[in-house]
Amino acid sequence: MSKELNLWLDDLLKDIKIIQFKRKNSRRVRIDIAPEALPALLELLQGRASYVHLSAITCVDWIEDDEFELVYHVWSYETNSLVSAHTRISRDPGVYLSVYDLYTPAAFFERDIHEMFGLYFEGSPDMEKFILTEWNGPPPMRKDFDSEAFVNQTFSWEEYHPQWLKDIEAEGGGITTRPEDVR
Amino acid sequence: MNELDKIPVRQELSVAEGNVKRSNPLANVFDELVRFCQSRSMFMLHYCTGCGAIELPPAMTSRFDMERLGIQPMVTPRQADILLITGYVSVKTLKRIILTYEQMPSPKYVIGICSCTVNGGMYWQSYATAKVLKEYLPVDIYIAGCMPRPEAVISGLRDLMGDIKSGRADNWKRYFQNYDHYLGNQQKLFGEDWQTPTDIIAEAEHYGLMTDQTLGEHTALLQKHQQPLEALEFSLGEKREKIQGENPREKNNE
Numbered sequence: 001m002s003k004e005l006n007l008w009l010d011d012l013l014k015d016i017k018i019i020q021f022k023r024k025n026s027r028r029v030r031i032d033i034a035p036e037a038l039p040a041l042l043e044l045l046q047g048r049a050s051y052v053h054l055s056a057i058t059c060v061d062w063i064e065d066d067e068f069e070l071v072y073h074v075w076s077y078e079t080n081s082l083v084s085a086h087t088r089i090s091r092d093p094g095v096y097l098s099v100y101d102l103y104t105p106a107a108f109f110e111r112d113i114h115e116m117f118g119l120y121f122e123g124s125p126d127m128e129k130f131i132l133t134e135w136n137g138p139p140p141m142r143k144d145f146d147s148e149a150f151v152n153q154t155f156s157w158e159e160y161h162p163q164w165l166k167d168i169e170a171e172g173g174g175i176t177t178r179p180e181d182v183r
Numbered sequence: 184m185n186e187l188d189k190i191p192v193r194q195e196l197s198v199a200e201g202n203v204k205r206s207n208p209l210a211n212v213f214d215e216l217v218r219f220c221q222s223r224s225m226f227m228l229h230y231c232t233g234c235g236a237i238e239l240p241p242a243m244t245s246r247f248d249m250e251r252l253g254i255q256p257m258v259t260p261r262q263a264d265i266l267l268i269t270g271y272v273s274v275k276t277l278k279r280i281i282l283t284y285e286q287m288p289s290p291k292y293v294i295g296i297c298s299c300t301v302n303g304g305m306y307w308q309s310y311a312t313a314k315v316l317k318e319y320l321p322v323d324i325y326i327a328g329c330m331p332r333p334e335a336v337i338s339g340l341r342d343l344m345g346d347i348k349s350g351r352a353d354n355w356k357r358y359f360q361n362y363d364h365y366l367g368n369q370q371k372l373f374g375e376d377w378q379t380p381t382d383i384i385a386e387a388e389h390y391g392l393m394t395d396q397t398l399g400e401h402t403a404l405l406q407k408h409q410q411p412l413e414a415l416e417f418s419l420g421e422k423r424e425k426i427q428g429e430n431p432r433e434k435n436n437e
């Protein structure tokens with residue numbers, strides 16, 4: 001049954017001109033779609049093909065293309081397959097529509113993405129801070145945030161070969177296998 | 184019976200002189216006995232911060248059985264002797280760790296399990312985790328490894344027991360003696376208005392551990408920002424209504 005459903009769905013999706021459709025295996029489908037059309041696609045999948053479970057929304061920062069990529073993973077219990085709908089939006093101003101009205105769990109993912117990437121979702125119920133409640137810096141998952149520089153500026157480091165280790169080594173202890181011995 | 188009553192169980196220490204002189208010949212015997220007992224009954228508050236916590240269940244339960252050494256898990260900081268920090272510590276968690284540590288009664292010991300507590304471990308370039316735990320708290324023993332096996336954990340705990348028995352494990356005193364240094368590092372990370380409900384300076388006075396390192400510029404900063412503690416408001420119902428009354432979407436559009 002689920003095989004047949006998948007075939008029908010494939011035919012249907014292949015007919016839509018504005019999307020790129022690619023079946024990766026019997027349980028995974030990749031769709032590339034323009035941002036304007038994505039909510040309509042999700043509505044179609046949810047209403048007509050019972051893709052009722054939004055497993056995740058992921059975000060990728062393509063800083064060289066000046067774009068954010070959003071991936072909506074929806075799962076259907078009827079066809080037992082996962083559709084990943086990819087869309088790209090411009091990094092500046094970084095605003096997109098919420099799909100909260102279609103999938104309530106989206107509120108959670110959108111809030112998270114807003115916090116980590118600074119992407120704003122219009123119509124999402126809550127765009128307040130979520131996990132990083134005590135963080136005042138820029139959204140840390142954006143590629144233009146230099147985590148390493150931030151760390152070097154904020155934290156100090158333990159000495160690599162401190163005096164106490166030298167003392168232990170003088171007594172014949174310490175590191176027995178050095179990295180260069182195993183390589 | 185009367186004879187026993189005459190033995191002073193507690194010696195008055197003349198701290199003011201700086202040089203503590205002990206006149207009772209039995210004092211050392213008592214000290215040793217007390218230290219032996221301490222090392223044999225340790226209650227451990229395992230604050231499971233990182234992935235290293237996964238090695239504790241086998242270490243505590245029947246396979247490796249820490250309890251045969253007298254080490255038991257304890258549920259509240261006020262009754263615990265050891266604070267076990269099992270892995271990477273995010274900045275947010277570090278605040279809670281410091282709160283917890285300050286609530287523990289002295290003598291108290293801190294064990295940092297995992298490489299992450301030593302130098303950041305594999306999260307060395309993460310913006311969210313604190314790197315060197317001993318900058319913020321005096322650490323008694325580090326057990327390195329990613330993650331250390333239960334044998335390593337137990338051997339580390341045995342080392343700590345040895346240190347307690349011989350009286351070498353007195354790192355907790357350093358927190359009082361060098362409070363300004365630790366507070367300075369904490370303020371650097373959490374902002375200068377950082378404060379905890381525990382009055383460390385008063386405690387340092389109580390334990391007779393005030394040194395010239397206890398107070399300094401950072402504690403002055405603390406006193407400037409310190410707000411008196413107030414009881415938290417307790418109410419049922421009202422708050423909820425307030426939240427429901429607000430329309431979150433309206434707030435976003437502002």
Ligand code: SF4
Binds near residue numbers: 270271299305306
């Ligand atoms: S040292 Fe390894 S096991 Fe331990 S907290 Fe860090 S990453 Fe996890």
